[in-house]
Amino acid sequence: MGGAYRPVIVWFRNDLRLTDNAVLHLPEIQRATHLVGIYCLDDRFENARTKRFKEQAVAELEERFHKRFGAPLECYRGKPEKIIPDVVRKLRKLGTGSQDGFVVASEEVASYEKRVETKLQEQLAPLGFSLKLAWTYSLFHPDDLPFDVRSGDLPEPFTSFRKRIEDSQDAVVRQVLDVPTLKLGAIPLDDPNAGLDCVPGAWTPSQDGGGVGKSPDQSADATSHVLPFEDGPLKSGHPDHWLTFRGGESAANARLEYFVEHGLSKYKTKRNESVGWDYSTKLSPWLAAGNISPRQVYHRIRAYEEEHGESVHTYWCSVFEPLWRDFMRFQGIKYGNKLFFELGPAGEMPSGAKWSYGDRETAKRFKSWQEGRTGIPWVDGHMRELVHTGFMSNRGRQNVASFLVHNLHVDWREGAQFFQDQLIDHDVTSNWCNWASAAGVGTRGARLNRFNMDKQARDYDKLAVHARLWVPEVADVRPEAVHDLALRSRGSSMESFRSKKGQQRQEQQNKEQEQEQQEVKESGKGAEQQISAPYPPPIVRSMGGSRFENTRRLDRAELDATAAKVRHAVENAGCQVRCAMPPELRDKSSFGDVDLIVATFQDKEGGNEMILKAHEQAIDAAASALCSVARKGDAVTQMSLLSEEGFQVDLEFVPSASFALAVAVHAHGDFCWLLGRALQPLGLKLTTHGLFVRRAVATLLEDFLLSRDPHAVANFLGVCPSFFDGETSKTSDTLIEIEDRRACRAFINGGDVIQRHPYLAGPLVGQCLRELCISHGNGNWKAYLQWLQATPREDILNAIDAQVNALQRRANCDVARLSSS
Structure with missing residues (x-):
């Protein structure tokens, strides 16, 4: 190879994108003659889900990188500080003249990642190569802030940080960087002298990211045996709760466009929900992997505001939430290893806090939290969702963290490590700083939130939609009674579940429970009916005429006439539901109530809101046909209506796919x-x-x-x-x-x-x-x-x-x- 030879290696880290990637605009690239991209999948910093997600992202990035620059993107498994120097030695065989070159990459802040940068620089220096870093992570570039973050000048707590930025005239969000046009020579990988494919750990990502090549010492299912997913897009495991997370720039931009069109206008009012696709941006996995930048999100929302106007919803998505993410990243710069210390960045234990680790009782409490078996449906549902899908709502994350630290008194770092092992959107500073904040050791002077699980559950999951979705033990319990189970189960749960504030109420609950159990024994129903931890036995909901006092029994003719009248009213109300009455025994002459099974034609169209709306319309139609004088229940599972003649009519709501089986089972x-x-x-x-x-x-x-x-x-x-x-x-x-x-x-x-x-x-x-x-x-x-x-x-x-x-x-x-x- 003749002439000047100034090779540059682009080392992709958590910046797996071409658009708005400052690394590709470094002057070292502009002066380069040849280019090669490298990605190292480092098991030290990934869990099974993030590995799979990034494999998918790299598969797309490899194609785009080669198409745009005519250069290869080489993929490896292993430690970058060992693999990249090996690649440099191979590349040096190709050049004549100057042997100097550069490795360019995005800058990280956490201590382990900084250690990798230091070791790599030490390995490159004898080879005539240098490491050059660019900032790619945050909404606001550190150089544009009204304080010097790099020297440790960070206003705290978060509110002070946010106000300093919002009040500053100089703090502006930079424009999105386009993909550069580079005229570079591609390093000929087919040159027998190069032999890059001989570097240990080399692999080639497939197009779907599902079956990547492995290093020689890795088995075929090493990254997938713990995943409850098939190859292809990552989906949450619950069959009625599909969420698709697929790595890559195109998927990230598609999700952003979808949310701007369908979720942005109501974000602030829906951000505390836990079920569905539209209640939050769901951009966190793509932001963590660097498939999209905060600046891209910011400027897309700004374009939306130009057409629809500013609102509290656009402010929270484009400024408030990204600033919180920036704040935690800048904390990583300021505090380094302190993020992982027991007393955190604050350096002191908050008043009244206590936690422990290492002993058997603490391990037992921690395991119950990990497995979602604390006996608190609000907590257990979120923990099971995390283990099953790798994702959890922001409200859920705050609550389960508060419960582990302040109710179970487990060291907050145990929870942070467990989240690191599970989250598909794991980001080291966001995860550890959020956990430190939940424990009260994030920053001095910050507000400490000790959440009341009972109040949180009733405020944010009033109809127990999330709890019933993820905790099968309560699936057949009336929605309004689900969160009462937390109180019933605490009598047999661990003592540390109880906050000081609730001890007196809990003692009264225990007395009432003991009295109920004694009554059960005396009535001859047996000790097996007693409540057992973590959940009481399922409450069997019988469709009988017992929900109202003094209801009339129906004869066969009245049963058929009432059922036909209600079915006709419901199916012709324009709410797109179907209705059926399970057949009754032929030798039965009188009936306590009328049982009807109701299901929408399409469960997934319009989501939960449309289904609930259809159920409510069906209830109103049935009530009108019966001239109903009373109703009990809800629009999620079951509603009982009392007709003016004194008949009870029960409407049970089931998913569309279960309609036929529900009718058969009730028969x-x-x-x-x-x-x-x-x-x-x-x-x-x-x-x-x-x-x-x-x-x-x-x-x-x-x-x-x-x-x-x-x-x-x-x-x-x-x-x-x-x-x-x-x-x-x-x-x-x-x-x-x-x-x-x-x-x-x-x-x-x-x-x-x-x-x-x-x-x-x-x-x-x-x-x-x-x-x-x-x-x-x-x-x-x-x-x-x-x-x-x-x-x-x-x-x-x-x-x-x-x-x-x-x-x-x-x-x-x-x-x-x-x-x-």
Whole structure:
């Protein structure tokens, strides 16, 4: 290679973009003759989710980088301070004349990242290369602030910092930098003297980021075995709560445009919600990976304001929230390693605070918090969402942090480290500074928020939409009663759950609970009905005529006439719902109420707000048809109406996909209740929403949907199909009709018993249940149910093991007999 040779290596870090990337505008690049890009996926600074997200981002960046500059982007796994010097040595073989060159990169502030920069500079110096850094992170560049951040002059707390900037005439947000046009020579990687692909740790990202090449010592699933996702876009794990997070500039810009059009105009009023796609920007994963810059967000919102005007919503998204992010990054400059000390940047323990770490009791409390099993649905729902998806709302993050530190008295750094291991949008300064702030050690003079979990839950999840979404133990509890479970469960939870302020109220709750349990014992219902931690037994909501006093019973003619009248009114109200009455027993002559199942035609169109609106319209239509004089319930799960004739009509709301199964299950309520309790020890769960199998995901047990189709459920369980056709209802004497020789159309892989005995799937389930009923209930299903309730779980599993082994031996004997004949 003749002539001058001034190679430049662009080292991409947390700035995985071409637009508004100051690194690409450094003068060293302008003077370069040849260019190559490098990205090192460093396991020291990534969790499984951020690795996957950045792999997707790099796959897109590689293509754009080569297309724009004609130069390659080389990707590696390992430590940059070791890999980049190896690359430099390879590049030096290609040049003649000057051997000097540069590595250009974005500047980081955290202590470990700064240490990498220092080590890399030491390795490059003997090779004639220098490291040049550019600031790419914040909304306001440090050089444009009215104080010198780099020398430690940072106004604190945050309010002082924000006001100093907003009051300054000189503090301005710089314009977005376009992608530069560079005329450089591409380093010929096919030159046999280069051998860049021989550098240890080299890999090539695929187009979808799902199956990247691995370094020789890495297994094929090393980054995916803990992820509850398939290849492609990252989605939250809950089937009714899809959120797509895919790394890359194009996905980041698409999300920004979507939010500006659909969420910006109401951001301030919705920012404290926890369910849905529009309540917040959801830009944090892309900001953390550097797929988009705060300046791009700021100027896009400014363009929106020019057309629609300024508002508190645009201010919060373009200035207030990004300034908080800047403040934490500048804290990283000022305090360095102190971010990770127990007393944090403040250097002192806040008044009244105490926490511990290392002992067994603290570890037990911390584990209950990690797994979402504290007994507080508001806390547990958010923790399970985090473990399952890697994401959590801002309101949720503040609350679970406050609960861990100020209620469970666990060292705040334990929580910060756990978040670092889980968050898809992990950013070192944002995470650790937010946790220090929650613990009261962020800055001196800052306000300390000790959140009241009960008040927060009722203020921000009034209808328990989030809690019921992520905590299956409360899925069948009335929304208005869900958060009461926190009070009921504290009596058997750990002492440290209780704040000083609530101790007196808790003692009264415990007394009332003990009295209720004593009454249960005296009434003969058995000790198994007592509340157990972390949650009480599920409250079974029966659709009976007991929600109002002095209701009239209906005869068959009145039942059919009332149901037809309400169905006609609801389905013709223009609210796009369908309605059905589960069939009642043919030999039944009087009825306590009218049961109706209601579902929207399309659950996902318009989101939760549109579904709730449709439910409310259906309730109003039914109330008008009945000339209703009273109503109890809600528009989320169930509403009971009292007609002027004294009839009770219950509307139960279910997802559209579960409509047929809900009708079928209610048609045989007694049977399905017994069957559900019998299936529980087998790792199966039957509800109006479907048949589920319980599997281990990370440290939690989660319910995975097998099917919502009534016929598929019947076929899988080996149950008579007429039980689930939604058209017939049998008497109690003929409910248990198990068929043994029915083909299995589903596959399960999980649950305690299923893992031991995969052949339990299908018809063997029914046979095993019948044999267990004979062995432990003398053929009486109610007696068998009482045995299940009174027997320890391990004894139940052992009994099932013995029964399955007996069935297997019998099957083998039958096969041998057939073979011999």
